[in-house]
Amino acid sequence: MQELKDLKVMPGERIIQYPYQQIVGKLLYLVNTTRLDIAFVVGYLACAQINPQQIYNKIIGHLLSYLTCHQKYGLVHRKSSMSKIELYADTDFAADKK
Numbered sequence: 001m002q003e004l005k006d007l008k009v010m011p012g013e014r015i016i017q018y019p020y021q022q023i024v025g026k027l028l029y030l031v032n033t034t035r036l037d038i039a040f041v042v043g044y045l046a047c048a049q050i051n052p053q054q055i056y057n058k059i060i061g062h063l064l065s066y067l068t069c070h071q072k073y074g075l076v077h078r079k080s081s082m083s084k085i086e087l088y089a090d091t092d093f094a095a096d097k098k
Contacts, residue, residue: 020052023060030067034074038063 027042041063048056 020056020060021049024049027063034076035067036075037070037073038067 024042024045027038028046031039031042041059045056045059045063
């Protein structure tokens with residue numbers, strides 16, 4: 001993430017020439033199905049869908065490059081009698097006192 005801090009963007013600069021929202025939507029689908037390794041970056045990109053700037057163009061380029069190099073990464077769900085999924089949720093997080 002250090003590379004992201006080094007990128008400079010002028011205020012109000014808008015240069016995206018491709019369907020940014022469609023690409024982010026497809027990346028969100030990947031995150032929700034098999035690619036949890038890119039969840040943080042895709043969430044970061046999703047926050048800028050209304051006014052994407054040059055920095056997001058560079059981030060998408062890096063992410064697509066990463067996905068191209070690591071095509072075999074991802075979650076694999078296999079049917080097994082030993083499989084057990086446990087989920088936990090803190091639904092009362094508003095009452096937490098810290």
